[in-house]
Amino acid sequence: MTLTRLAFSTSIFLAPLALTIGCGDKDDTGPGDADTDTDTDADSDTDADTDTDTDVDTALMILYAEGSADLTPDSWSGNEAIVAYDLTGAELCRVTNPTEGVPSSYDCPDCTWQYDITWGAGSSEGASCDGAGMTAGMYDGAEYAYGYEPTYTYGSYSYDNVLVLYFSGYGFYAYGYATPSEDGTKVDYESFGFYAYYYNYN
Secondary structure (H helix, E strand, O other): OOHHHHOOOOOOEEOOOOOOOOOOOOOOOOOOOOOOOOOOOOOOOOOOOOOOOOOOOEEEEEEEEEEEEEEEOOEEEEEEEEEEEEOOOOEEEEEEEEEEEEEOOOOOOOOOEEEEEEEOOOEEEOOOHHHHOOOOOOOOOOEEEEEEEEEEEEOOEEEEEEEEEEEOOOEEEEEEEEEEOOOOOEEEEEEOOEEEEEEOOO
């Protein structure tokens, strides 16, 4: 998996999760209402969107990879979901795939473990999967590599319990956080959040 694995929207970009972003309709050109319709933007058309205009509105969503796996020295077996939330925290869509893996062929000198993982046939649920651009089979057959670093160092900064992801030609880099069991036979993990746009068809 690479960071572009989540980039099914061409407008996806990295952003701190704590960042507060205000967003509005694309056709809102200024404050107030300069026309005679019933919304608060400067147009004069209506549709089923919440602003009652006829465009297909866009808004921001946040994407996460959320997963868990059983680990042995020879295998990884688990499930991973790519989940889209709107900025209120409501879930828009969830695509879940089974995952299977073997010890990675890539070198991660600071990793406790690393696995080459393959995504099986996925399933989707949620009322806004179309708007989020997500389908059940979007990651079927994908192949990526994960590792776990108890302490991840980047420059002068150190972070604990980091899930790392292999980037072809560059090596493993921080992708999220992992919580391994005390005996090392299980792991729960979550990626960092990634902002992207979705189409609001509601």
